[in-house]
Amino acid sequence: MHIKIDRNSRTPIYIQIRNQIRAMIFDGRLPPGSLLPPERKLAESLGVNRSTVLTAYRELKADGLADPHVGRGTVVLSVMSEVSESHNEFDPPLYSQFFSQISERANDPLLRDLLVMANRADVISFSAGISAFETDPVEALHGIEEEIINQPNHEALKHTPTEGFWSLREAIADLMQKRGISVSPDEILVLSGSQQGIDIAARVFIDPGDVVIVEEPSFFSALQIFSAAGARIIGVPVDDQGMRVDVLEQLLQRYRPKLIYTMPTYQNPSGVSMALERRRRLLELAFRRKVLIMEDDPYSEIRFEGARKPCLKELDPYGYVIYLSTFSKILFPGIRIGWVAAPRLIIHQFAMIKQLQDLHANSISQWIVERFLRSGRYEDHVRRISEEYRVKRDIMLDALLDRPIPGMEWIKPAGGYYLWCKLPEGTPNMSLLVNAAERGVSYVPGTAFYLGGKGGQYMRLNFTYPSREDIPAGIERLKEAITATLEKTPQKYPAEERSIKPIV
Ligand SMILES: Cc1ncc(COP(=O)(O)O)c(C=O)c1O
Numbered sequence: 398m399h400i401k402i403d404r405n406s407r408t409p410i411y412i413q414i415r416n417q418i419r420a421m422i423f424d425g426r427l428p429p430g431s432l433l434p435p436e437r438k439l440a441e442s443l444g445v446n447r448s449t450v451l452t453a454y455r456e457l458k459a460d461g462l463a464d465p466h467v468g469r470g471t472v473v474l475s476v477m478s479e480v481s482e483s484h485n486e487f488d489p490p491l492y493s494q495f496f497s498q499i500s501e502r503a504n505d506p507l508l509r510d511l512l513v514m515a516n517r518a519d520v521i522s523f524s525a526g527i528s529a530f531e532t533d534p535v536e537a538l539h540g541i542e543e544e545i546i547n548q549p550n551h552e553a554l555k556h557t558p559t560e561g562f563w564s565l566r567e568a569i570a571d572l573m574q575k576r577g578i579s580v581s582p583d584e585i586l587v588l589s590g591s592q593q594g595i596d597i598a599a600r601v602f603i604d605p606g607d608v609v610i611v612e613e614p615s616f617f618s619a620l621q622i623f624s625a626a627g628a629r630i631i632g633v634p635v636d637d638q639g640m641r642v643d644v645l646e647q648l649l650q651r652y653r654p655k656l657i658y659t660m661p662t663y664q665n666p667s668g669v670s671m672a673l674e675r676r677r678r679l680l681e682l683a684f685r686r687k688v689l690i691m692e693d694d695p696y697s698e699i700r701f702e703g704a705r706k707p708c709l710k711e712l713d714p715y716g717y718v719i720y721l722s723t724f725s726k727i728l729f730p731g732i733r734i735g736w737v738a739a740p741r742l743i744i745h746q747f748a749m750i751k752q753l754q755d756l757h758a759n760s761i762s763q764w765i766v767e768r769f770l771r772s773g774r775y776e777d778h779v780r781r782i783s784e785e786y787r788v789k790r791d792i793m794l795d796a797l798l799d800r801p802i803p804g805m806e807w808i809k810p811a812g813g814y815y816l817w818c819k820l821p822e823g824t825p826n827m828s829l830l831v832n833a834a835e836r837g838v839s840y841v842p843g844t845a846f847y848l849g850g851k852g853g854q855y856m857r858l859n860f861t862y863p864s865r866e867d868i869p870a871g872i873e874r875l876k877e878a879i880t881a882t883l884e885k886t887p888q889k890y891p892a893e894e895r896s897i898k899p900i901v
Pocket of ligand 1 (some may be wrong): 524589590591592593616660665692695722723724725730733734735
């Protein structure tokens with residue numbers, strides 16, 4: 398019997414148990430005559446007191462749904478006729494029966510769980526992909542909010558057009574210019590975070606059954622969004638030069654995709670950047686096969702070393718690239734401002750969908766970002782956080798190299814937010830996640846970035862959010878968790894035969 402307890406919920410645990418068993422009885426998963434698990438056993442498996450389960454069973458008895466028999470256990474009653482009579486008109490309906498296919502497909506709790514983990518004081522979080530709060534960035538916004546609220550005409554409290562407030566669109570066009578991309582402000586639409594841009598793209602371009610090409614691994618929210626839209630998702634492997642464009646070429650012949658979704662620079666999760674020749678080849682292929690490319694670029698300005706690579710949009714002479722970016726990684730995720738840059742007709746279509754979703758991005762946030770961009774402090778700010786994040790990346794790499802775990806490999810990222818690690822062969826992914834959580838450290842398991850259960854041998858570690866002091870402590874906890882997990886797992890190869898190979 399699968400019962401999920403939400404310890405953060407305000408609903409008492411015995412009611413959560415009662416409600417879930419009720420739902421199973423009503424939808425036939427627990428037919429009349431079946432036995433509920435013994436109280437002690439269920440209590441053990443859920444990690445709750447026996448009295449909690451006892452109370453839940455008493456409630457079920459009071460509802461006329463189950464009958465505890467001494468010696469036989471608790472039996473599910475034949476409910477259909479009695480239930481309709483005894484059904485309390487104030488009982489809630491079985492809401493899940495009303496859910497659409499799209500919402501059923503969008504039921505992965507990963508993102509929510511990661512946000513909860515990142516906020517827990519006892520956990521060192523390498524899981525959330527968010528900016529640091531302990532360094533200077535908050536400073537950058539000081540005074541701006543007050544200035545906006547005190548505007549004599551309260552502009553920031555009014556509606557803005559769906560495409561975004563014009564002065565911000567101009568400021569973003571200037572920023573794009575610095576990234577090497579020439580677009581006019583009316584080719585920009587301001588989003589409530591760039592994730593919204595992926596969702597709108599799915600609604601604008603994808604009908605159920607259409608093929609979308611993604612990198613393998615790819616950003617988990619994009620996978621969830623395209624799956625929820627009913628797309629057929631085909632993965633192209635990534636190596637240390639980015640997407641394998643040779644493999645893409647074969648796939649483009651076989652499938653006729655509508656869209657290629659790619660993160661060419663400091664990819665989430667692998668941290669790798671696509672080589673320049675591959676970028677050119679990708680554009681050529683998209684043009685030849687008439688496939689649109691969505692270039693998701695949240696991280697390219699967070700560069701630690703190496704030359705800046707041009708964005709696909711900068712290199713695109715054909716008009717096939719839809720460019721997506723965000724202020725979440727440079728400023729703060731809670732500001733929820735991103736943007737899409739594309740030809741006017743596409744911007745118009747995106748605006749039509751966005752209008753249905755939320756009318757426009759939050760006006761105050763748009764003003765904050767506009768003021769900040771126009772304050773002249775942006776470049777300096779990016780330089781400072783990039784330096785801070787480079788230091789943190791190095792602290793994490795040093796901690797991993799200090800008494801390394803045999804068989805663990807990683808890619809040293811030249812920018813961005815993440816370290817992508819390969820676990821020693823045979824490490825059971827799920828046990829490790831539990832062991833790590835018990836030791837107070839979190840990461841994102843590789844399976845989140847693949848479809849169909851692949852990626853179990855990888856994990857993604859974020860180095861921007863935890864403090865400099867917490868990083869070595871968290872890596873120590875992680876190593877302990879890996880060692881403990883491996884000790885409990887029979888190994889194919891002895892430890893000395895597993896090599897230490899940082900791919901640096
Ligand atoms: C590749 C990529 N795209 C989009 C997003 C979402 O960003 P936003 O906060 O702007 O919705 C993220 C956040 O982690 C990301 O890594």
